[in-house]
Amino acid sequence: MRPDVLADYLGQTIRGLVGPMGLRVAELEAAGGRSAIALDGLTASLGDLGHRLATLEARAPVPGPPGPEGPAGPAGRDGLDGKSLNYVGVYVAGKTYDAGDLATDDGSVFYCARMTSARPGTSHDWQLMVKRGKDGKSAR
DSSP: OOHHHHHHHHHHHHHHHHHHHHHHHHHHHHTTOOOEEETTTTEEEOSSHHHHHHHHHHSOOOOOOOOOOOOOOOOOOSOSSSOOOEEEEEOOTTOOBOTTEEEEETTEEEEEOSOBOSOTTSSTTEEEEEOOOOOOOOOO
């Protein structure tokens, strides 16, 4: 195909595609829009597009409506062994403590790492969790 015939064919095709859009732009302009399209040169002018875009970008975002609720997630785990901490109060000599027990002794709180009847602070079966604080001055 000769270049001049190809150029003529492409020009007709583009005008055929852009023509309906030009009619819609003319309707919008007649309704008060500031847009104008010059179809003969296939150039477009949309007014001060940069200024309008900057105005929109500077505006605070407006949230859309909430979306539909999603499906429920899988059930979570309670812990590595399915147990949680269990505060048993003040340490009692001779009592057997299970892993996960918390006991108070001499003002500190200890975590029982494995079953034991040893006193907290004297065995590796216990871990110091909260250390006893210093005594405060009298409030008198």
